[in-house]
Amino acid sequence: MSIELFDNGSIPVLEDARYIPVLLIGSLSSLLSLLGSSCIMYMAYPEVRTKLMHRLLFCLSLSDWISSMSLLVMPYLIPSFLGLAGAVGSFASCAGIGFFMLVGSKMGCCYNAYLSIYYYLVVVRNWREADFARRPHLEMAGHVVAIFATLAIEVAAVATQSINPTPAINNLCIYATWPWGCIDSPEVECTRSSESTFKLLVTMSGPIYFLFSMAGFLTAALVFAKVRSTLQKSSQYRFENNNDRTSQTSTAARSISSTTTTDDPNNKRIQEVGIQAVLYTLAYFQSFFWPLMTIIVSQAFKSSELIHKKLEPGFYALTILFFVFFPIQGFFNFFIYTRGKAKRWRTVEPDKSIFWIYKQIVARIPPPAMSTISRICSKNAKPTPSTEQPQQQTPQVQIHTTTNPNKQ
Numbered sequence: 001m002s003i004e005l006f007d008n009g010s011i012p013v014l015e016d017a018r019y020i021p022v023l024l025i026g027s028l029s030s031l032l033s034l035l036g037s038s039c040i041m042y043m044a045y046p047e048v049r050t051k052l053m054h055r056l057l058f059c060l061s062l063s064d065w066i067s068s069m070s071l072l073v074m075p076y077l078i079p080s081f082l083g084l085a086g087a088v089g090s091f092a093s094c095a096g097i098g099f100f101m102l103v104g105s106k107m108g109c110c111y112n113a114y115l116s117i118y119y120y121l122v123v124v125r126n127w128r129e130a131d132f133a134r135r136p137h138l139e140m141a142g143h144v145v146a147i148f149a150t151l152a153i154e155v156a157a158v159a160t161q162s163i164n165p166t167p168a169i170n171n172l173c174i175y176a177t178w179p180w181g182c183i184d185s186p187e188v189e190c191t192r193s194s195e196s197t198f199k200l201l202v203t204m205s206g207p208i209y210f211l212f213s214m215a216g217f218l219t220a221a222l223v224f225a226k227v228r229s230t231l232q233k234s235s236q237y238r239f240e241n242n243n244d245r246t247s248q249t250s251t252a253a254r255s256i257s258s259t260t261t262t263d264d265p266n267n268k269r270i271q272e273v274g275i276q277a278v279l280y281t282l283a284y285f286q287s288f289f290w291p292l293m294t295i296i297v298s299q300a301f302k303s304s305e306l307i308h309k310k311l312e313p314g315f316y317a318l319t320i321l322f323f324v325f326f327p328i329q330g331f332f333n334f335f336i337y338t339r340g341k342a343k344r345w346r347t348v349e350p351d352k353s354i355f356w357i358y359k360q361i362v363a364r365i366p367p368p369a370m371s372t373i374s375r376i377c378s379k380n381a382k383p384t385p386s387t388e389q390p391q392q393q394t395p396q397v398q399i400h401t402t403t404n405p406n407k408q
Contacts, residue, residue: 012307012308012311013082013083013084013170014084014170014310014311014316016085018316019084019085019171020085021320022171022319022320022323023075023085023086023171025320025323025324026071026072026075026171026323026327027072027075029068029323029324029325029326029327029328029331030068030069030071030072030327030328031068031072032328032330032331033064033065033068033327033328033329033330033331034065034068034069034072034330035330035331035334036061036064036330036331036332036333036334036335037061037062037064037065037068037330037333037334038061038065039334039362040057040058040061040330040333040334040337041058041061041062041065042362043337043338043361043362043364044057044058044061044337045058046364050129051129052118052129052132052139053115053118055139056111056114056115056118057115057333057337059107059111059143059146060108060111060112060115060333061330061333062107063104063105063107063108063111064104064108064329064330064333065104065330066100066101066103066104066107067100067101067103067104067105067108067327068104068327068330069100070097070098070100070101070104071101071323071326071327072327073097074094074097074098074101074171074172074173075087075171076088076089077089077093077094077096077097077173078093078094078165078170078171078173079091079094079165082165082170084170084171087171091161091164091178091192094163094164094165094173095158095161095163095164095173096158097173098163098164098173098174099154099155099157099158099163101173101174102150102153102154102157102163102174102205103150103151103154106146106150106153106154106205106208106209107146107147107150108284108329109208109209109212109213109284109288110142110145110146110150110208110212111146112212112213112216112280112281112284113212113213113215113216113219114142114146115216115277115280116215116216116217116219116220116223116277116280116281117215117216117219118132119219119220119223119273119274119276119277119280120219120220120222120223120277122273123223123226123227123270123273123274123277124222124223124226149208150208153201153204153205153208156201157175157201160193160194160197160201161192161193162175162176162177162192162193162197162198162201163175163176164176164177164178164192164193165178166298167180167181167303167306167307167310168294168297168298168306168309168310168315169294169310169319169322170310175193175198175201175202175205176193176198176303177190177192177193177194177195177198177303178190178191178192178193179191180303180304180306180307181302181303181304181307182303183195183198183303184302184303184304185304209288213284213288216281216284217281217285219277220277220278220280220281223274223277223278224274224277224278226270226274227270227271227274227275227278230267230270230271231267231271272340276336276339276340279336279339280333280336283329283332283333283336284329286325286329286332287325287326287327287328287329287332288326289325290318290321290322290324290325290326291322291326293318293321294318294319294322297315297318338358338361341361341367342357342358342361344367345357345360345361345367347367348367348368348369349367
C-alpha cells in the first residue's frame with residue numbers, strides 16, 4: 001500500500017448504491033433518538049432541581065442528544081475528497097463533529113452507569129431522596145468525572161489531530177491516523193496523529209467504557225436479583241397462607257389474604273423501579289453492543305486490510321447494524337421513561353389511541369384518578385329504562401316521609 005492510493009481518487013469506499021442505505025438508516029435512527037431524548041428532557045426538567053433521578057435522566061438524555069445529533073450531521077462533514085455522497089467537509093469539520101460525538105457517547109456511558117447505581121441504592125439498599133440529599137458530594141463527583149474527564153480526553157484528541165475518518169466505517173470520525181494504514185507500513189508517514197498518540201487515546205478511553213459499562217451491568221443484575229427475590233417471597237407467602245386456611249374460612253377472606261402481599265406498596269415499588277432499571281440497562285446494552293462488535297472485528301485486522309475489508313458483505317452487514325442501534329438509545333429510553341404513565345393512561349382511558357395518550361404524557365398532563373373517572377362516568381351515564389324509574393322515585397319517597405313529621 002502506498003500514499004498514492006489517497007491522492008489519485010482511488011480511495012476504496014462504499015459505492016453509492018450501498019452507502020446511501022447506510023446514510024438513510026443512520027439518519028432515521030438519529031432522528032428518532034433526538035425526538036425521544038428531547039421529550040425526556042422536556043418532561044424531566046421541572047423536577048431536575050428536586051429529584052436526583054430526573055437529573056440523571058436529563059443528563060443521560062442530553063448526552064444521547066449530543067451523540068445522535070453528531071451522527072446525524074457527521075456524514076456531511078467528513079472530508080469531501082473521500083468521494084462519499086453528500087460529503088462536503090474537511091479534516092477540521094470531521095474533527096469538530098467527532099469531538100461532540102465522542103463526548104456524548106462517553107458521557108452517556110457514565111450516566112447510564114450512574115442511573116443503574118441509583119436504582120441499586122433505591123431498590124436494594126432502600127435509599128430515599130433524603131439519603132441522596134445528605135450526600136451531595138457523591139453526585140458532584142459523578143458529574144465531574146462524566147464531564148471534565150471526557151472533555152479532557154477529547155480536547156487532547158483534537159489537539160493532536162487524532163480524530164479522523166476511520167478505515168472501518170468511512171463516514172465515522174473517531175480516533176484514527178491518516179493516511180489509513182500508515183501505522184502498519186514504515187514506508188508511509190502519518191500526517192495526522194501517530195501510532196503512539198492513537199494507542200494512548202484508546203488506552204485512556206477504553207477503561208471509561210469498560211469500567212462504567214460493567215458497573216451499570218453489575219448493579220442492574222443486583223437489582224434484577226432483588227426484584228426476583230421479592231416476587232418469589234411474595235408468591236411463596238401467598239401459597240403457604242392459602243394452604244393454612246381451614247375449610248371454614250370463607251372464599252372472600254382467602255381472596256383478601258392472598259392478595260395482601262401482592263398489593264403491598266413496598267413490593268410494588270421494588271418491582272416497578274427494578275423493571276425500570278433493567279430496561280434502561282438493556283437499552284444501553286443494545287446501543288453499545290454493535291459498536292463494541294465493530295471494534296473487536298476491526299482489531300482483528302490491520303488498518304491497511306480494513307480499507308478493503310469493509311467492502312465485504314459481512315462487514316457491510318455489521319455497518320448496517322451499527323447505524324441501526326447505536327444512535328437509537330434515546331428513542332428506547334423515552335418509552336421506558338413513560339412506561340408507568342402510559343399504563344395509567346391506558347387504564348383510565350382505554351378507548352383513546354396510543355398517539356393521544358403519548359400526547360398527554362409529553363404535555364405533562366397527569367392521568368386523572370380512577371375515583372374521579374368513576375364519578376364522572378356515573379354522573380353522565382344515561383340510565384336504562386328498567387332502572388331509571390326506581391332511581392328517581394326512591395329518594396323522593398324517603399325525603400317525603402322523613403320531612404312531614406318535622407313540619408307537624
